[in-house]
Amino acid sequence: MLYRTKLLLLTLIPILAISFATLWVLDLQSERLSARQSETLENMILASRKEELRNYLSLAENAIAPAYNSFLKTRRIAQAEAKAILRGMSASEDQYFYVYDSTGTTIVDPRLSFMQGKNWIGLENINGRPVIKELIEAAKTGQDFYTYTWQKPSTKEYLPKLTHAKYFERWDWIIGTGIYLDDIDQQIDVQRGVMQNSFNRSRTTIAFLALAALSATTLTMWVFQFTQQRMADAQLRRLNARLVDVQESLSKRLSQELHDGLSQLLVSARYGLEAVLGGSSDKKIEATTTSAMDTIDTAIKEVRRISLGLRPTVLDDIGLAAAIRGLGKEFEANMSIPTAVTTMPVGDLLSDRAKTALYRIAQEALTNIAKHAVAHSASIDLSTNRRFVRLVIEDDGKGLTQARPRARTQGLGLRNMQERIDSFGGKIKITSRIDAGVTIDVLMPISQNTQEE
Missing domain, CATH: 3.30.565.10 (Histidine kinase-like ATPase, C-terminal domain)
Incomplete structure (x- = not known):
């Protein structure tokens, strides 16, 4: 792997690691925050609904109070007036008041009229819970709220229902009302969608910033390497030029020394041998001298060839x-x-x-x-x-x-x-x-x- 590739990887890998770690932490925190906010929102809505049920029941109690507290009317007449009042106080198809006695007999139910006058103490809902019995016990023991699954009149679906009931001891009545909780899930889902969109925008922003950082780093590294490469190439060219100059300078000096020094010495030696050859009649000396002169001629040619190769004097001359x-x-x-x-x-x-x-x-x-x-x-x-x-x-x-x-x-x-x-x-x-x-x-x-x- 090239050095610049290693350098680029060493620069980009930490950015990628930090970006992925940031996204992972964001996902983890978003899940936790979403869960906490959903729980908080659910608790707030439940608290609001409980307060709403208290107010409804308080209105019902105030509405039947004249009949319940009257000593001038017979019990039958007073209870009949209270039943009529409670039947007429239905806020909506799914919001109404019901009345049971302590044995589980239905006294008022404006939606399930077939249940009136019958005992349902053993009635179980789809989850197998004896809801009428538990509801009566909760009211008699002073438990404000009770949650169970019941059929919603408007949709015929079985949904969770929050109910609030109160025990009226003189008449042995349990009067209560309830609110279905399916809209709470809808509100929570809407809030979760809003949060999820916000987190998605944050993820997109982080991914964009990471990509921008990677691009900027890659571009910076490329520009830096390109600049450094150009500087290195320029320095290398200057160094090569300097080496060539030094080489040519040495070659020129060596050429001159060979031509002016060694070549001249060889020529002088040849002249000396010619003088010896001219003054001697000895055949043996003549042969030896002639051979030496041939050797010196060869050496002179070789020196001149080497000298010319080192520095062509013709460049300087012509x-x-x-x-x-x-x-x-x-x-x-x-x-x-x-x-x-x-x-x-x-x-x-x-x-x-x-x-x-x-x-x-x-x-x-x-x-x-x-x-x-x-x-x-x-x-x-x-x-x-x-x-x-x-x-x-x-x-x-x-x-x-x-x-x-x-x-x-x-x-x-x-x-x-x-x-x-x-x-x-x-x-x-x-x-x-x-x-x-x-x-x-x-x-x-x-x-x-x-x-x-």
Whole structure:
């Protein structure tokens, strides 16, 4: 894995982890808060409904109080008046008053009239609870409220019902009323929906912020890496240029020392041997001296060849165009490969460093042709315009193949050609055609390299 990929992952993973953890905590807290609010709301509604039932029962008690407390009427007449009053006080189809005696006999039930006059003490609801018996016991023991499942008259559904009853001891009556609780669940569901929508908006906001943070971080890292990469590339080009300058400087000094020092010593030694040969008539000495002179001639040629390879003096003496022509002729003579050379004078359009770079590229290209191309011909073209000096080297060999990876990096190599030309802001294009040769096209800009030292 690349370093920048690792850095990006190390930056993004904590953001993702925090975002997921935040969403998880939000879900957990939302469930807890929803449960608490639902419970609170339910308790508030129940408290309101209980107060409502107390008020209803208080109204009923006040309404029948004249009859219940009267000593002027017979019990039968007073109870008949109370029954009529209670039947007429129904607030709605589902809100009414009922009356039982302590034995479980129905005295008043405006909705289930068939139950009146009958004893239902053993009646059980759908849950198996003896609701009439429990309701009577709750009223007689002073328990304010009692909850059970009962059929709702308006819908015929069996729903939870909250009832409030009171025991009237003189008449042995249990008078009560109730409210069905299904609307409480509806209100709670509505409140839960509102909260859920709020939590969903919060989740969306957090997810959007997390995505924005990831995008911003990725963009920042990309810009940072791109900037750092450009800075590193620029520094690398400067370093490569400096290394090339140092290499050329060392090569020039070594070339001069070989030419001015060792070459001169060899020439002096040869002259001394010629003097010895001219003054001696001994055949043995003559043969030995002649052999030594041949060896020295070979050494002088080798020194000159090495010196020329290290630093072509023709660049300093007669310029780049002449040096390129000489390089082409030498290549043709040594390799017996016909080489067409076309050059235009460069003059002061390029600095010495830029000229040396072009010469080295041409030198390396010809070396690669000689070693790897199996070419029948080659060509070199050096031309200029107002913006560039252009160098094109072509051959008709077998081209670059994946089977010869090292051939690309011999000496300076193709990559080093690229790095060398990059240090001057130039461009190099290498085109390979299988069994049709290679073309190296180099553009050296004039504006950046004129008199650059």
